[in-house]
Amino acid sequence: MLKVTDLSHRVSLETDTLTILQGVNLEINRGESVAIVGRSGSGKTTLLGLLAGLDTPTEGTVELDGAMISQLGEDERAQLRSRRVGFVFQSFQLLPALTALENVMLPLELSGSTGPEAKAKELLERVGLGERLYHTPRQLSGGEQQRVAIARAFASEPAVLFADEPTGNLDNRTGHDVSDLLMTLNREQGTTLVMVTHDERLAARCGRQFSIEAGVLTEPARSAEAETGAVN
Incomplete structure (x- = not known):
């Protein structure tokens, strides 16, 4: 699903060049669950952005589901993301003027999916928000907002889901529930x-x-609680 070869990323400063990533090699199989752990400033969020095609590396290649995204233009990467990629962010990234249902419907409508309302309702029911369909983000708790974000991320049935600190803004119990759901x-x-x-x-x-x-x-x-059944 993902193959990274000799990936490096640098940014130019006024008087120097800052190396953020250096010589990264990584392969992730279809259906796997993979965590990248690191302290703030270690480069993990930059790496996630490169894997998802949000940015291009200084050196090396990133192949996602058969497409060499590191060599695509910005518009081509955006089209690939809309078809194959889902995102969950620490800060939820919900549109404040839309209800939970409308937030989940949006990517379905943009992709021309049939029956977007019915599918969005089904997803929100699956994440335990069947009674909160018409609430806006400000009317939802942090955990509920993240559940909406997860439903939205899975709405387009992505081949790969990228999650950036998905429980970072949640208390321990709510974070555990959200990680269960993911x-x-x-x-x-x-x-x-x-x-x-x-x-x-x-x-x-x-x-x-x-x-x-x-x-x-x-x-x-390997973790003690490693998930099994990944497909090569």
Whole structure:
């Protein structure tokens, strides 16, 4: 599903060049759940953005579901993301003027999906928000907003879901419930899940873990609670 080869990323400063990622190599199989763990400033969010085609690397290649996204133009990457990629962010990224139902319907409508309202309702019911369809984000708790965001991310049935600190703004209990939901949907829909987090307990629930420090990715270690059944 994902193949990264000799990936490096640098940014130019006024008097110097800052290396954010250096010589990253990574392969992720279809249906796997993978966590990238690192402290703030380690390069993990930059790596996630490159994997998702939100940016292009200074050196190296990123192949996503057969497409060499590191060599595509911005419009081509955007089209690929709309068809194959879902996102869950720490800050939810819901549109404040839309209801929960409308937020989940939006990507379905943009993609021309048939029956967007019925599908959005089904997804919100699956994440436990069947009674909150017509509430706007400001009328929902943080955990409920993240559930809406997860429903929206899975609405287009993405091949891969990228999650950036998905429980970072939630209390421990709510964060645990949200991580349960992510892992369940990953397993049931066969979606490849790639998340970055500083929470080692959340990372331990993924099938594989990588650590990143100063832009260097270390070898993965199998977690005690590794998910099984990934398809090569």
